[in-house]
Amino acid sequence: MDKNSISRIRKELEGCVGKRIQLKANKGRKKTFVREGIIENAYPSIFTVKFENDYHSVRKASYSYTDILTHTVEIKLLPSSYDNVAL
Known part of the structure; x- marks a missing residue:
C-alpha cells in the first residue's frame, strides 16, 4: 500500500470533521x-x-483509512444544507 495515499485520505477527512x-x-x-x-x-x-437512529440514540463507529483505500467504506459528503439538521 502506498503511504502517500493513506496520508492524503487522512488529510481530506481532517478537513471534513464536523461535516x-x-x-x-x-x-x-x-x-x-x-x-x-x-x-x-x-x-x-x-x-x-x-x-x-430513529430512536434518537447516538452510535459511534470507527473506521481505518485503509478501509477507504480498499473500497470497503465509501464516503460521500452531503451538501451543506444538510448540516443544519441536528443530530
Missing part, C-alpha cells in the same frame, strides 16, 4: 450498511463517525 456524510460500508456476503452521520474526529490511524 455531514453518507457512509456506505461493505459488511461482507453481499450486505451493505448505508447511513448518514457526522465525522467526529480524525486520528492518526482511524476516524470516527457519529450516527443517530
Whole structure:
C-alpha cells in the first residue's frame, strides 16, 4: 500500500470533521450498511463517525483509512444544507 495515499485520505477527512456524510460500508456476503452521520474526529490511524437512529440514540463507529483505500467504506459528503439538521 502506498503511504502517500493513506496520508492524503487522512488529510481530506481532517478537513471534513464536523461535516455531514453518507457512509456506505461493505459488511461482507453481499450486505451493505448505508447511513448518514457526522465525522467526529480524525486520528492518526482511524476516524470516527457519529450516527443517530430513529430512536434518537447516538452510535459511534470507527473506521481505518485503509478501509477507504480498499473500497470497503465509501464516503460521500452531503451538501451543506444538510448540516443544519441536528443530530
